Amino acid sequence: MSRITRRLNSWLFAVLVLLGAGAIGYLTARHDHVADWTYGSRVSMSPQTRAVLAKLDGPLDIVSYADPQGDLRQTIAAVLQRYQQAKPDIHLSFVDPQKDPAAMRNLGITVDGELILHYRHREQRLDVLNERSFTNALERLVRGNDRVVAFVAGDGERRADGDANADLGTFVAQLEDSGMRAVPLNFSQTASVPEQTDLVVLASPQAALSPAASKALVDYLGNGGNLLWLADPGNQDPSLQPLADTLGIRVLPGELIDPSSSALGLKDPRMIPLGDYPVSPITRGFVLTTLFPEVAPLAEVRKSEWQITPFLRSSPQATMQSLNGSSGNAPKGPLDFGFALSRLSPSPAKAEQRVVVIGNGDFLSNSFLGNGGNRALGERIFDWLLGDDQLIDMPSRSAPDRVLNVSQGELNILSIAFILLIPVLLLVIGGVIAWRRRRA
Structure with a gap:
């Protein structure tokens, strides 16, 4: 194979790699897919939260009274984005609490970033946003x-x-x-x-x-x-x-x-x-x-x-x-x-x-x-x-594998293995590799 042909193949390979990277970037920008392999998908959204969202058969409007200064609005929007992916008719809006302090007092807004959830003429308030508090608020909305x-x-x-x-x-x-x-x-x-x-x-x-x-x-x-x-x-x-x-x-x-x-x-x-x-x-x-x-x-x-x-x-x-x-x-x-x-x-x-x-x-x-x-x-x-x-058929909140129960004997074996046996094994492997390199 001539030098020109080899160069042409190298350039062609580089171009294909760049095109592939660009295609991957294009697809990932438009298609979001997250896989959570933990039990019950606990690292992402719990099955119970998804089940409660499925019970809401109408739009959910969320108003956050967060100051536009700082990153609080972006944080709230990022947290609620995964809920919007599961239920697209969740609508989030922001109100600047500094513009009308009297109205904020009438509404009882005392915490920067406080949220009011509106669903079918019902409302729930949240001053702490995490999955547990959000799911509880959704359950209260479903109950009335x-x-x-x-x-x-x-x-x-x-x-x-x-x-x-x-x-x-x-x-x-x-x-x-x-x-x-x-x-x-x-x-x-x-x-x-x-x-x-x-x-x-x-x-x-x-x-x-x-x-x-x-x-x-x-x-x-x-x-x-x-x-x-x-x-x-x-x-x-x-x-x-x-x-x-x-x-x-x-x-x-x-x-x-x-x-x-x-x-x-x-x-x-x-x-x-x-x-x-x-x-x-x-x-x-x-x-x-x-x-x-x-x-x-x-x-x-x-x-x-x-x-x-x-x-x-x-x-x-x-x-x-x-x-x-x-x-x-x-x-x-x-x-x-x-x-x-x-x-x-x-x-x-x-x-x-x-x-x-x-x-x-x-x-x-x-x-x-x-x-x-x-x-x-x-x-x-x-x-x-x-x-x-x-x-009634809501999934349970708890996961059965959050606690590892081991006896004292099993704990002693694990301690010896991690503190003594594994380090010694690594030293032996390192010594063997070093010896073989000297002989090579």
Whole structure:
């Protein structure tokens, strides 16, 4: 091959490389593609955020009150750009808060860059912009007005704002972030459930309800109210019987034991793990494993106008034992311990009345909320009771691989490997390479 031909090939190759680089630059400027291979795409946008955006069936207008000086506007626009890629009808506009300070005071704008989200005549405010706060604001927009959830108090119930192991403070705090407002309901201070209440929660009372409290709850159901009743083993107080009779169910006098739980490493057979659920509006498509400690089984005692759908059921290996430890002729599994009840509402204000009864309250407590899908199941229960059916199938926030659990022995092996073995191996490899080069 002549020198001219070789030069021509070299120039042609250089031109082709430049053309290829230009084509790549042209395509990347017009087509944006990002791949996130982390679990649940947690580095980019979470599946839950995408699911909430999909629930918004109209435009979302966002107004940011950010000073034009500095980089704050560019930062806000960059953060919201990925949401606009998932939902193109998100519109972002900026207002200079310095131009009309009086108007800013009337709007209550106190933070530079504060955002107001507008959707279908509803609005939410954000003074901190991150994915968690933005997703919570979107959920509140989907729900509409804040939902008032009244927690019965005064009879030893689990506290909605408590941080003790048995309380529900951690879970309720998350509910409040997503558009629910928890309030105490003490029947020693009021004779009935307030009219604006969307849901009443009776969480494992330890003392007998007063006759007035029992009557108020029965009247609340008679007027079309929604109820969550968490009953634990031993909750056989006669004061709860009118409530059970109204629903046509019974909390059985015993607790579940499941010997098969030992296969999952659980040493206490009273710990009931579930990975399979009966088909119901609450558990449809739910595949996460949940854990229930000390469960009271439930039974339907009579047919009524309530449609009763079991959604929590033990394994066939489970049995019921009495609280003194004897099993006798106790019923065998599978046994139900979660009922979803619904009927046509006697109230003209809504079409359907909903009640959930669960023979366990610990699964939502501060101690056990982080186990498997407990939190996600609790969210589904509240969404169904409040009529937010479109939010029930939302993906869980958490990813299962954020914590690496290793024993002390495994930790020692890893420490020796990284501190001693790997450096020694690198030194040996370097020495071998140096020796071979000297011989070459």
